[in-house]
Amino acid sequence: MxxxxxxxxxxxVAGTTIxxxxxxxxxxxxxxxxxxxxxxxxxxxxxxxxxxxGDKLExxxxxxxx
Amino acid sequence: MISILVNESSLKIxxxxxxxxxxxxxxxxxxxxxxxxxxxxxDYQLCQGDQVVMIKRGEIPSAEQLEALMMARHTPGVHALxxxxxxxxxxxxxxxxxxxxxxxxxxxxxxxxxxxxxVEPSNLNRQQYFIDQIGQPKVAALKENLQxxxxxxxxxxxxxxxxxQNLRQxxxxxxxxxxxxxxxxxxxMLTAAHLQQAxxxxxxxxxxxxxxxxxxxxxxxxxxxxxxxxxxxxxxxQPGQGLMAPRVSIAAGHQANAVLRLLxxxxxx
Numbered sequence: 001m002x003x004x005x006x007x008x009x010x011x012x013v014a015g016t017t018i019x020x021x022x023x024x025x026x027x028x029x030x031x032x033x034x035x036x037x038x039x040x041x042x043x044x045x046x047x048x049x050x051x052x053x054g055d056k057l058e059x060x061x062x063x064x065x066x
Numbered sequence: 067m068i069s070i071l072v073n074e075s076s077l078k079i080x081x082x083x084x085x086x087x088x089x090x091x092x093x094x095x096x097x098x099x100x101x102x103x104x105x106x107x108x109d110y111q112l113c114q115g116d117q118v119v120m121i122k123r124g125e126i127p128s129a130e131q132l133e134a135l136m137m138a139r140h141t142p143g144v145h146a147l148x149x150x151x152x153x154x155x156x157x158x159x160x161x162x163x164x165x166x167x168x169x170x171x172x173x174x175x176x177x178x179x180x181x182x183x184x185v186e187p188s189n190l191n192r193q194q195y196f197i198d199q200i201g202q203p204k205v206a207a208l209k210e211n212l213q214x215x216x217x218x219x220x221x222x223x224x225x226x227x228x229x230x231q232n233l234r235q236x237x238x239x240x241x242x243x244x245x246x247x248x249x250x251x252x253x254x255m256l257t258a259a260h261l262q263q264a265x266x267x268x269x270x271x272x273x274x275x276x277x278x279x280x281x282x283x284x285x286x287x288x289x290x291x292x293x294x295x296x297x298x299x300x301x302x303x304q305p306g307q308g309l310m311a312p313r314v315s316i317a318a319g320h321q322a323n324a325v326l327r328l329l330x331x332x333x334x335x
Contacts, residue, residue: 030251033258035290040265042230042258060257060289063302065276065309066161066248 003055012051019047025059033060068114073131074138085110089120096120129218136173144330145173151329152176154240156228156256158204159183160309161272162246163194163211164318169325170212170219177212180224180236181205192311228252230259237264242325245271246318248309250302257293265292270324270334274298275317277307284313286320288335296320 001014012021018036022029022043029043035058036046043059051057067078072092079088086108089096098121099106112118127135137145151174155162158181166177181204185195189204199207205223212221224236233256237243243260247253253271260269274297275284283298297317303309324334 028250031254033254033261040258040261042255044254058290060254060295061299062250062253062257062271062273063276063297063300064248064250065274065301065303066157066159066246066253066272066314 001051001053003051003053003057005057006059016051017047018043018049018051018057021051021057022047022059027059027061031062033062034058035060068112070112070114070116070118072118073120074135079112083112084108085112085118088112088118093120093122095122095125097123126217132216132218133173140172147329148326149173149175151241152178152239153325153329154178154180154237154243155246156180156237156244157246157248157252158193158208159189159246159248160192160311160314161275161318161321162244163204163208164315165244165246165322165325166208166212167194167215168319168322170216172326173216174219176220176222178222178224178237178240179205179208180226180228181208182225182227192309192314228256230255230263233259234263240267242328243267243269244321244325245269246321248303261293268292268294268328270294270296270321270328272296272317272321274301275313276301276303276309278310278313281313281316284316284320286324286335288333294324294334296324 002009002011029047032043034041034043037056068081069076069078085099085106100119102117153169153174155166158179166179183204185199185202185204185207187200189195195207203225205225209221209223245253245256257271279301286294286296289295327334
């Protein structure tokens with residue numbers, strides 16, 4: 001299955017969830033903001049959501065410190 | 067007649083006027099007389115273009131006088147825009163305290179500052195608090211420090227946790243919003259909630275400013291419409307790589323300047 005990740009084509013197995021994708025990318029869901037098909041999501045609340053063919057996903061990642 | 071500046075306001079005077087005469091007419095109680103940056107004697111004869119500052123030690127200028135000084139420094143148009151703007155700052159730690167001070171110094175109209183924390187000894191390595199403020203709520207200590215810099219900035223504080231439910235209420239009416247948290251999950255929470263609830267209001271956030279890597283790796287980037295991200299995007303605060311005053315204040319400086327540029331209609335990135 002193909003989808004767009006941060007503007008680049010990305011391949012993954014059907015049924016991949018946001019949670020499993022973030023785990024694959026070694027990102028912690030509570031530290032990222034997602035934009036899925038132009039809708040901003042709190043990643044932590046959408047771990048179970050499955051990605052679909054053609055989805056456009058942007059990931060904004062935060063590191064600690066301030 | 068010659069033109070001079072007296073406490074930043076222009077004035078026309080007779081060509082033979084001496085400093086002592088000017089003092090008698092304009093500021094009889096002054097005990098410091100400065101001409102063109104240097105202390106001057108009362109019998110100094112004023113020249114065209116001289117910049118005269120007359121000060122009474124310990125006297126706090128009125129709102130009007132400070133306004134005139136700010137206008138002279140920032141040009142009237144810029145000052146007019148800044149002084150009627152309201153900026154929200156979420157977090158009063160290393161970023162938030164530095165950002166608030168920069169914005170108070172430029173004469174921002176109003177700041178809304180939110181934080182749940184108290185000043186701890188470990189904060190003093192980078193946050194704009196003083197050793198005698200340990201144990202005070204950060205929002206109270208910061209308000210006190212800001213009022214010592216510019217008592218005419220309106221400051222609203224909220225002591226408590228910010229969440230998606232109270233965000234809009236706490237920061238009602240802000241022209242620009244600033245994310246200045248320390249914890250990455252709080253940064254993500256605020257950013258998601260703001261972009262969902264107030265997409266029309268610009269947000270300036272920060273990620274990556276720990277340690278003592280090059281200053282030049284900290285940048286201001288436009289991430290998407292109305293969302294600017296400052297930092298090196300990499301260097302997290304972690305054991306062996308602490309948060310230190312220089313890079314935290316560089317990131318805070320980027321954030322404050324991004325706010326200023328947004329208020330003045332310029333693209334920050």
